[in-house]
Amino acid sequence: MAGLLDGLRILVLEDEFLIAMDVEQICRDEGAADVVIARNMTDAEATTSSSDFDAAILDLLLGSDSTLPFAATLRERGVPFVFASGYTDIKEITASFPGVRVVGKPYASDDILSALVNAREQVRA
Template sequence: MPSDALAGRRILILEDEPLIAMDVEQLCREEGAADVVIMRSLSETGGAGDVRKRFDVAILDLLLGGTSTLDFAGELWDLGLPFVIASGYTDIDEILKAFPGVRVIGKPYAGKELMEAVAAAGRSATSI
C-alpha cells in the first residue's frame, strides 16, 4: 500500500546506473510521488532553471559517467530547489560545507533512509 510521504511531488532522479535509478523510481512511486523522471546525464536536464520549473525535489548522484554534478547542485541550491545527494562518493565534508542541511545518503543505502531524506527535502520546499 502506497504511503503519502511524497504525495503529489514531482521528483527528478539524476542517476547514471539504470538499476539504481529504477529502484529509486519505484521507491518514490510507492511513497506517492505524482511524477518521477530519471535522467542519466546533465545534458538531459535542460539546465537548473528548467529543472526548477519541472520538479519539486531532486535526487542527485555526484558523479555521472565521471562528470561531477557539484556545480549543478550549486545552481539548484541558488534557485531554491531542494535536493538529496545519493552517492558512493565518500568525502562529504566539502558537500556539507557547500550545502548545509542537505542530506547526503551513501551508497549502498537503505531505501527507507533515502525516502525519509527526500520527504524531508520536499517538506522544506513547502515552507520556502
C-alpha cells in the first residue's frame, strides 16, 4: 500500500527535539524516502543550499528566529511547505503567505499530512 509521501524528500524545520522526531516518524511511516531535520536557521540554510526537497514543514519560530524569510525563499524556489506552530496570532502569516496552511501544535499526524499533501497539490496546479 502506497503512503502519502512515497519517495519524497522532506525538510523538517523544528527546534524542539521530540516534536522533530515525531514529525520525522510520521513522514517515514507515510513512505518519505528521506527526512532531514534542521533545528536552527544556520542548519536550514546550509541544508537547502546543498539539497533539493519535495516539501517542508516549518515551525514559525526557532528560538527567537522567525522562519518567515526562509519560507519566502522556499516559495520562490517552488518548494511546497506548511507551518506547524503553537503560535496563535497567524494574521502576519496569512497576509504574507495566503493559502499556506498553519497547523497548530499539538497536532494529529492526519492534520500535518493532509496539509503537506494539499501544499504539494497547490504548487503543482
